[in-house]
Every structure is written in C-alpha cells, then in structure tokens.
Amino acid sequence: MTLGERVRADFSILQRTIDGRPLIYLDSAATAQKPRAVLDALRTFYERSNANVHRSIHTLGEEATELFEAARDRVRAFIGARHREEIVFTKGTTEAINVVAHTWARPALEEGDEILLSEMEHHSNLVPWLLLARERRLRLRYIPVTEDGVLDLRALDRLLGRRTRLVALTHVSNVLGTINPVAEIVERAQAAGARVLIDGAQAVPHLPVDVAALGVDFYAFSGHKMGAPTGIGVLYGRREILEPLEPAFGGSEIIREVWLDRVTWNDLPWRFEPGTPPIAGAVGLGAAVAYVEALGWEAIRAHDAELTAEALAQLGDVEGLDLYGPRDPDVRVGVVSFNLPGVHPHDLAAALDAEGIAVRAGHHCAQPLMRRLGIVGTTRASFYLYTTPEDIAALVAGLRRADELLGLGRLRPSAR
C-alpha cells in the first residue's frame, strides 16, 4: 500500500464529492488538507484548555501556555534550530519575511546596499524588498532562472558583491517545484558577507529542513501548507541576529515594561509576537509536525519522489503539452506546472474542476517568473501525503477531455 493510500483515511475531506464526482485534490501547494490529528488537537484545545497565554494565573491559562510553548519546542526540533528563542510564531511566511524586512533590514541597510533575490520568487519574497528598496534606496538584483527552470549559479559570483547585504531566496519554487541548492548559496553568500533569508513555504511540506545544517540566518514558512491550520507560521532567526533587534509591531506581549514615555522590550521570541498569538494555530502546527514525524521523512520523500516522477512521465507523454521546470525528479518536489497551448490556465482549471479535480491556475504570485518563461500563467498540480498515482492518472484523463472541450485538438492520443 502506498503512503497516499495509507493516510487517506486521516483526511475526511477527501471523501467529499464535487457535483457527484470524487474530489481529486491537487492544490496542496496552495494549502494542504488537514489530518484528523490536527483537527482533534484544535478541538481538544478549545474544548478543554482554551485561555490566553502567558499572563493568566489560572489552570486553563497555564495549560494553554504549556501547549503553546510545547508547540514551539516541537517546531524547533523539527527544523533543527538550536534554541527555542529562535522560533517566532507569525501569521505565515509572508509576515515572517516582512518581520525581517522591518526589524533587521530596515535599520541595517543603507542607500546603495544590495539585496540579491531570484527570478523565481513568490511575490511574498519580492514585494517586501521592493517596498524597502524604494524607502531606503537599495538596489535589488536577481539570480537568473535558466530555460530548465533552475537557478543559474554561474551568475552568483558576479552578483554577490561588496554591497550585497542580504540574499533572500526561495528554497523550493512554488511554480516549478525546483529545489534550490540552499546550502551552497548560503556558504557563498555568507563568505561574501551577506545574510541569507530562505522562504521555505514550499520546502517544509516536502523536505526535511535543518536550519542549523543549512547555516541560514533567517528561515520563513507557513503551517497551512503542511497540514496545520491557516494563520500560523514561523520565522526562524539566528539568536545572535535577533537579540539586538527592536520589535516590528507595537503591542502587548512584546514588552518588558511600559511607562508613559518609554518602553523596554521582552525577551526572544516573544518580542516579535505582539498581541494574543494564534494559540490554537500553534497547537495545530505542533500536531501537524507530530503527524509528519510519525510518518517519517524517508517514507514521505520516497512518496513525493514517486509521485513527481509519475507526474513528469505521464504528463510528458501527453504530446502537445508544455511542461515547466527541471525534468529530473530528484531536483524537484511534487509541484508540477504545465500549459495546454492556446488554452488559458483558468479555463483549463475550470474544466478540470467540473470533473472534481482541484488544481491551481494563473501566475501563482510569481509574475516575474511568468514573464521570464514568456507565459501569462500555468496550471499547477501539487501533491501532498495523501496524493495517489490514481489522482495523477485522473488528471491526465481530465486534461485530454478538457482539450476536447476547449482546445483545438492539440493533444494527440497517448503513446501508452
């Protein structure tokens, strides 16, 4: 039995039908479905222990605080951070990146300093830097993407210079599925004197991540793409970098003492968690981490690699279909983008939806990458623990029928 078949029973939503057809959910890179263990943890928290954290002197408050902080410890171990102070809970990846932009980059960077990004970034890792660059007169530079959909690292020596203060890069492309060689880039960037921030939104669901081994300075990811609820994410920051920083937002929780004319800051990590944090979200994230760890990375990686190889083979067999990203399944995760020439991705997605197949279509919040590829968008199928080879077969069959409806007979019969 494949991992997908084994875990499907844990995801009740997969029993749903769409207009009488079984749901085939291939949009996990947008958000993953939640296993029962996560939903149970949320329910138990709200039914038994719900209270505000850190300042409630009563049993529920203490329980809630313990659960919240235990989730932090679990996340710390999950991503290989050395210290719990390095794990800041945020709303998600976007907020985590913005916290770095506001707290570290804004005071640290000066006019003419450079931030090195790549052409495959999600808008979440572009717009905060575009805003800061405008404000601080910074220069943004970009690692190019090759025709194969990988970073052109030959350009790195040219791009990394004396003025490069930050390299902000995605670990895995949300469009192409490409896994970037983060460890190598971190080494070269830090040798050039730059800090490195990695957007791990698409990596954490698919790959074991060890921030200490990678040597990154900052790492951002979201809970909801790995089975946790929406509204919880993580910013990892090396302790010695976070320690001197001031908070991004004012509010409670981030303070040590407040007077009418001044304020002193709380310790890490709470200095960066203003207001009531997403307590249940953190508990849910802890449960999602536990769920993933119980399945084991070896099984998860094998499952993802098998699905990716299967998808690349089956979609690659569909003559006339444009496939994006590297053809080698070893350098990518289960995120596959394609186009039926002449058919807009939204039309293709709507036709697939009529068969119960949920995919993502459009620019995927990566418009510069779309321009680089010379397209308006793609249709994207993305996998998670519960995806099966049958889902991929259904997608391919759906594509052929969509071509009959919308296409101009471009897809030829399968060679299989």
Added chain:
Amino acid sequence: MCYGGRVDRLYSDVILDRFKHPRYFGELDAPDAAHEDVNPLCGDRVRIEVRLEGGPSAEIEAVRYRGDACAIALASADLLAEMVEGRPAGEATRVDRDRLLAALQADIRPSRLRCVTLPLDVFRAALAGFEVAR
C-alpha cells in the same frame, strides 16, 4: 462528451464559439482610441482599439481587441465589439454587464465575473480617453 452539466453551463456554446472563432480579434491600423488593462486577480490583459467617426455623435466605426486572457474574457470582448460596432458612442457606453451576461448564455460564477467585465471596463476607458483627448 463526458462532461457533466456544470462545465457546459460555464462554457456555453456561445463562449466556445467566440473563443474558437473570434470575429473581432485583432488590431486597427489607426485607432482613435485605445486602452489596455489587467485583471489584478489573475493577471489577464485585454487591449481594445476603437476607430470613431468624427462629429459630436461620434459613431464607432470599428472595434478590435487583443489579449492574454481566458475564454470567458475573450468571448466577452468579442460580443462587446459586435454590440458596439456601428453604434453611436453614447449608445455604446450603455452596454453593461447584464447585457453581456445575457449574451454569453452561461452560468458565470462570482469568481469569473471579472472576466466578463474586464473588456467592458477597458472599452469604457478607451472611450473616456478619446473624450478627454478631444
């Protein structure tokens, strides 16, 4: 065709016909007015060019559109062009969403309504630009 009713209702015969056999797709040699805009939700882009006869009751002589857009938006642009070509500009600006929706004969869900209205907004902006230029 093994589709359920759902996709047939969205991609009506009118939409499929206009998408596969557009009547007004293209560009004009010397347009008097033109506008281009995107749908921020999806990045779709539509450009509409208009040639107007002079005079206060300017008649729309020709309309052409281009775009990187979905079948619904392209069909909407094609129908709009048909509705306004040969009409006085004042009358043409009264074509509205409901008239286009009726012509599309499709079950357009709220998430796709913007696909229908993008060409309409672009066309109106083109005419408004012409008025300003005059």
